[in-house]
Amino acid sequence: MAAVTIPALQKMKAEGIKISMTTAYDYPTACLVEKAGIEIILVGDSLAMTVLGMDSTVPVTMDEMIHHIKPVVKGAPTPLIVGDMPFGSYQVSPEEAVANAIRLMKEGGCDTVKLEGGSDMAPIVKRIVKAGVPVMGHIGLTPQTVSMLGGFKVQGKGEAAAKVLLQDALDLQEAGAWGLIIEAVPENVARLITEKVTIPTIGIGGGRYCDGQVLVFHDMFGLFDKFLPKFVKQYAQLGEQIVAGLETFKEDVRETRFPEEKHVFGGVTEEELKRLY
Numbered sequence: 001m002a003a004v005t006i007p008a009l010q011k012m013k014a015e016g017i018k019i020s021m022t023t024a025y026d027y028p029t030a031c032l033v034e035k036a037g038i039e040i041i042l043v044g045d046s047l048a049m050t051v052l053g054m055d056s057t058v059p060v061t062m063d064e065m066i067h068h069i070k071p072v073v074k075g076a077p078t079p080l081i082v083g084d085m086p087f088g089s090y091q092v093s094p095e096e097a098v099a100n101a102i103r104l105m106k107e108g109g110c111d112t113v114k115l116e117g118g119s120d121m122a123p124i125v126k127r128i129v130k131a132g133v134p135v136m137g138h139i140g141l142t143p144q145t146v147s148m149l150g151g152f153k154v155q156g157k158g159e160a161a162a163k164v165l166l167q168d169a170l171d172l173q174e175a176g177a178w179g180l181i182i183e184a185v186p187e188n189v190a191r192l193i194t195e196k197v198t199i200p201t202i203g204i205g206g207g208r209y210c211d212g213q214v215l216v217f218h219d220m221f222g223l224f225d226k227f228l229p230k231f232v233k234q235y236a237q238l239g240e241q242i243v244a245g246l247e248t249f250k251e252d253v254r255e256t257r258f259p260e261e262k263h264v265f266g267g268v269t270e271e272e273l274k275r276l277y
C-alpha cells in the first residue's frame with residue numbers, strides 16, 4: 001500500500017493544499033516521480049499512445065495495463081498508484097467491471113482504479129466500491145469515447161452541457177468515488193464542480209481552481225510529439241536532448257572517438273594473443 005492515502009488526499013482538499021499527479025508507465029519513471037514527492041501516479045491508458053504508439057487509448061488491454069502497473073508499483077512506494085481501467089473492461093456488465101477492477105489491484109498492485117464516464121457509470125462505480133476497490137471518476141473529455149465526442153475537444157461548453165457535467169460529478173460522488181479527474185472543460189465549470197463536491201478534483205485542462213493538477217509525463221518533458229494540448233506546460237525538452245545525444249553517439253562511432261581506452265577490457269597479453277593467430 002502507498003504511503004499517500006486517500007483520506008490524506010481528501011484532507012489536502014479540505015485544507016486547500018493543491019495535489020499533484022502525473023503518469024508513469026515503467027520503473028525508471030516511477031523512481032523519478034517518487035523522488036520528486038508527487039502525491040499521485042496514474043498508470044494511464046494514455047500509455048497506448050505515449051509508449052505503445054497506438055492512435056488512441058481504445059485498443060489497450062487489461063493485460064497490457066497490468067504489465068505496466070507492476071513496475072510502477074515497484075518503483076514508487078510513496079505515491080498513491082491509480083490504475084486506469086481500459087476501454088471495454090468495465091462497460092459490458094457490472095460483474096465484469098468488478099472482476100477487472102479487482103484484477104488491476106490484485107495482479108497489478110495499484111491502490112485504486114479510475115474509469116471514464118459520468119452519471120451513466122455511477123452504478124458501476126458503486127458496485128466496484130462495494131467490492132472493496134476505491135474508484136476515481138473521470139469526466140469531461142473522456143478519451144475512450146473519442147469517436148462519439150468527435151475528437152479530443154473541450155467538453156461542457158454552454159449552460160446545458162455544464163449542468164450535465166455537474167450532475168455527473170455529483171452522481172459519481174454519491175456512488176462512492178473518492179476523487180475526480182476533470183479533463184478539458186471550461187475553467188469556471190471545473191471551479192463550480194470543485195466547490196460543489198467534497199471529494200478532490202484533479203484537473204487536466206480544467207483550469208486553476210481544481211484541487212489538484214495532472215499532466216501526462218511524456219507531454220511535460222517533450223517525449224511525445226503527435227500533439228500538444230493547450231493545457232500542457234512543458235518543463236523540459238528531453239526528446240530534443242536525447243536525439244542530440246544519439247546523433248553525437250553516431251558521429252563518435254563513425255569517427256572512432258568511441259569507445260576510448262577507459263571503456264575497454266584487458267586480460268590477455270599481446271604475447272599470449274600472438275600464439276592464437
Ligand SMILES: Nc1nc(=O)c2c([nH]1)NC[C@@H]1CN(c3ccc(C(=O)N[C@@H](CCC(=O)O)C(=O)O)cc3)CN21
Pocket residue numbers: 046049050057141143152153154184216218219224227228229230231
Ligand atoms: N500524450 C497524451 N496526453 C494527453 O493529455 C492525453 C493523451 N496522450 N491521450 C489520451 C488523451 C487525449 N487527450 C487530449 C488530446 C488532445 C487535446 C487537444 O489537442 N485539444 C485541443 C482543443 C480542441 C478543441 O476543443 O477544439 C487543444 O488545443 O488543446 C486534448 C486532450 C488527453 N489525453
Ligand SMILES: CC(C)C(=O)C(=O)O
Pocket residue numbers: 023042043044045046047084138181183204214216
Ligand atoms: C489524461 C489522464 C487523466 C489519463 O486518463 C491518462 O493518462 O490515461
Ligand SMILES: [Mg+2]
Pocket residue numbers: 044045046057084
Ligand atoms: Mg486515461
